[in-house]
Amino acid sequence: MKTHASWDFDTDVAIIGLGPVGATLANLLGIAGIKTVVFEREAEAYHLPRAVNFDDEVMRIFQAIGLSEEISQDVTLSPGMRFVDSSGKLILDWSRPSVVSEMGWHPSYRFHQPDLERVLRVGLSRRPNVQTRTRSEVFALDADTTGVTVRFEDLTNGRLMLCRARFFRVAPELFTASHTPASPLRSAPAAAGRSIGRFRPVVDFRSDYNFVRRGKAFFVALRRRTK
Numbered sequence: 001m002k003t004h005a006s007w008d009f010d011t012d013v014a015i016i017g018l019g020p021v022g023a024t025l026a027n028l029l030g031i032a033g034i035k036t037v038v039f040e041r042e043a044e045a046y047h048l049p050r051a052v053n054f055d056d057e058v059m060r061i062f063q064a065i066g067l068s069e070e071i072s073q074d075v076t077l078s079p080g081m082r083f084v085d086s087s088g089k090l091i092l093d094w095s096r097p098s099v100v101s102e103m104g105w106h107p108s109y110r111f112h113q114p115d116l117e118r119v120l121r122v123g124l125s126r127r128p129n130v131q132t133r134t135r136s137e138v139f140a141l142d143a144d145t146t147g148v149t150v151r152f153e154d155l156t157n158g159r160l161m162l163c164r165a166r167f168f169r170v171a172p173e174l175f176t177a178s179h180t181p182a183s184p185l186r187s188a189p190a191a192a193g194r195s196i197g198r199f200r201p202v203v204d205f206r207s208d209y210n211f212v213r214r215g216k217a218f219f220v221a222l223r224r225r226t227k
């Protein structure tokens with residue numbers, strides 16, 4: 001009987017989550033000619049922005065995947081941000097110079113995340129070795145000594161399917177929920193050594209202060225949470 005470890009691999013890398021990081025990684029792997037499958041629960045990229053800013057190193061990566069020209073059409077140079085408390089007192093002055101850095105790009109760009117994600121997805125459509133599976137929800141990752149078995153549901157018809165990969169990368173939300181019984185990562189205790197993802201803590205805070213645009217800089221007040 002075949003064991004998991006002896007299964008043929010369907011792909012070299014499985015990427016769970018087609019957010020901006022997953023899509024950028026898939027483009028990099030695509031350029032390198034590495035066979036990749038991306039699983040994404042949703043049909044489309046989320047229609048509202050979360051991130052607003054990226055730097056010259058990130059633009060350099062977009063250049064490496066051949067998308068900097070398209071992306072730079074939709075961005076504006078950012079002068080940085082000033083963070084103030086609820087009384088307006090400066091906490092942090094994060095001004096960004098307008099020079100071109102050693103990366104060949106400016107130190108800070110503002111962007112509209114849905115536009116950026118659209119360009120990244122267009123980039124993927126040009127990579128024959130990258131298969132993108134939208135409406136596919138991963139519910140389990142079974143890691144062993146040679147790779148990982150990705151178990152997922154095709155949400156268009158309810159079929160349960162699997163994909164065998166040598167390496168995988170998961171979206172941050174799977175890591176932050178990895179201790180919960182419903183997490184796909186609960187079944188992958190050996191996965192840490194093979195994962196090319198990283199733990200990323202998420203901190204929520206509340207503020208009574210509105211985001212205000214003054215001149216070219218954004219201001220935001222952080223208020224210590226009392227309860």
Ligand SMILES: Cc1cc2nc3c(=O)[nH]c(=O)nc-3n(C[C@H](O)[C@H](O)[C@H](O)COP(=O)(O)OP(=O)(O)OC[C@H]3O[C@@H](n4cnc5c(N)ncnc54)[C@H](O)[C@@H]3O)c2cc1C
Nearest residue numbers: 017018019020021022039040041050051052053137138171
């Ligand atoms: C309010 C806010 C502001 C931010 N501002 C910035 C900023 O200015 N600059 C910056 O660089 N970063 C910023 N970040 C961080 C940035 O948004 C994240 O680092 C980035 O989105 C992570 O990208 P990702 O591709 O790893 O995952 P995500 O963007 O979280 O995407 C994950 C994807 O995985 C899919 N998914 C999840 N679980 C499954 C599953 N089981 N099966 C299939 N698909 C699944 C989801 O549908 C989603 O599409 C901000 C984050 C927030 C919340």
